[in-house]
Amino acid sequence: MIGKTNKQKGFTLLFASLVGSLLLALGIATFNIVLRELDLSSSARESRKAFYAADSGWECAFFHDRKRPAVFATSTNSLGIPTPTFIQCRNGDISVASTRAAFSAVSTFRMPLDDDACADVKITKDDNDNKDKISKTFIESRGKNDCTTNPNPNRVERAIRVKY
Numbered sequence: 001m002i003g004k005t006n007k008q009k010g011f012t013l014l015f016a017s018l019v020g021s022l023l024l025a026l027g028i029a030t031f032n033i034v035l036r037e038l039d040l041s042s043s044a045r046e047s048r049k050a051f052y053a054a055d056s057g058w059e060c061a062f063f064h065d066r067k068r069p070a071v072f073a074t075s076t077n078s079l080g081i082p083t084p085t086f087i088q089c090r091n092g093d094i095s096v097a098s099t100r101a102a103f104s105a106v107s108t109f110r111m112p113l114d115d116d117a118c119a120d121v122k123i124t125k126d127d128n129d130n131k132d133k134i135s136k137t138f139i140e141s142r143g144k145n146d147c148t149t150n151p152n153p154n155r156v157e158r159a160i161r162v163k164y
Contacts, residue, residue, distance in 0.1 A: 042154070046145040049117050050158040054143030057111050057119025058160050060089035061139045065123065073098035073105035074125040074135055103127045110147075118147035138163050 064071050064087045071085050085096045089111050098107040107123045124138040139162040146155045 043156070046154055046156045047158065049115065049145040050143040050156040051160075052143065053111075053113050053117045053119040053145070054141045054158045054160045056090070056113060057121040057141035057143060058139045058162055060087070060094075060111055060119075061109075061121050061123050061141065062162065064089075065137060065139075071096065072107040072123045072125065073100050074127070112147070116146050116148050117144060119143045136163065 061072075068087075071087060085098070085107075086093045087096055087109070088094070090113065092112070094109050094111055096107050096109045098105060100106075104124055104126045107125075109121050111119045111121060113119065120142045122138075122140045124140075125135040126138065127135045140159060141161075142157055142159045144155065144157050146152045
């Protein structure tokens with residue numbers, strides 16, 4: 001038996017390293033999937049904040065437009081543009097700025113929400129080509145998950161547009 005070599009001597013080591021490499025590759029792939037799922041979950045949470053901000057903004061504007069129609073400027077309002085008007089949403093006073101053109105008027109406000117979220121709301125009253133003098137109202141509410149001035153790569157904006 002001197003002179004004979006065992007050809008299967010390194011097979012166990014080769015098999016163990018192959019199985020170890022396969023398990024390591026599976027672990028890395030699983031870790032990658034987990035990281036992507038966490039990013040997706042975080043993105044969904046931030047998107048939800050932005051959408052809820054937009055929803056709160058248009059509901060506030062719609063409520064005040066129905067409750068106190070003179071609070072937002074119209075092109076047919078003989079009183080002119082309302083001077084800085086205040087509306088109350090979320091237990092706080094919010095200043096409304098207005099501008100007026102020949103056949104339309106635009107009112108805007110920013111409504112702050114929790115966790116640095118906010119909604120920028122624009123109310124447009126349009127009387128263009130309207131023989132009945134009934135204005136069309138457009139509310140555009142843009143909700144943001146982060147309204148700070150700091151750069152944020154995860155900043156999300158969602159918009160809701162309502163016409164009536």
